[in-house]
Amino acid sequence: MSTIIFSDDMTQPYSEFITDALHKFAEYKVKKIAIVGFLDNDQTYCGYYKMNTYDKVMASEHIKSDATMEIITANIDTIREALKNLEGQDYD
Numbered sequence: 001m002s003t004i005i006f007s008d009d010m011t012q013p014y015s016e017f018i019t020d021a022l023h024k025f026a027e028y029k030v031k032k033i034a035i036v037g038f039l040d041n042d043q044t045y046c047g048y049y050k051m052n053t054y055d056k057v058m059a060s061e062h063i064k065s066d067a068t069m070e071i072i073t074a075n076i077d078t079i080r081e082a083l084k085n086l087e088g089q090d091y092d
Contacts, residue, residue: 034059 025033033049034056048056072079 024030032051032055033047034051035045035047037045039045051059
């Protein structure tokens with residue numbers, strides 16, 4: 001089943017992203033949702049659907065994990081070089 005969203009302004013750069021996300025939510029039968037939007041004044045707008053405090057903590061941990069993997073991926077050559085330099089060193 002598809003969901004159709006009507007809006008007076010579907011020209012926002014994130015409109016397609018939100019529509020695609022809603023389709024994925026339906027496909028995966030998502031039960032809880034967190035949304036974070038960053039505003040021009042360095043503030044955020046947060047919205048939650050059926051999320052308790054524990055769920056919010058777990059969502060933040062998943063975001064941190066994604067960020068950590070992006071940092072590692074972006075710096076993988078530097079990390080490999082550092083590991084090569086550690087080989088054979090005595091840490092007593």
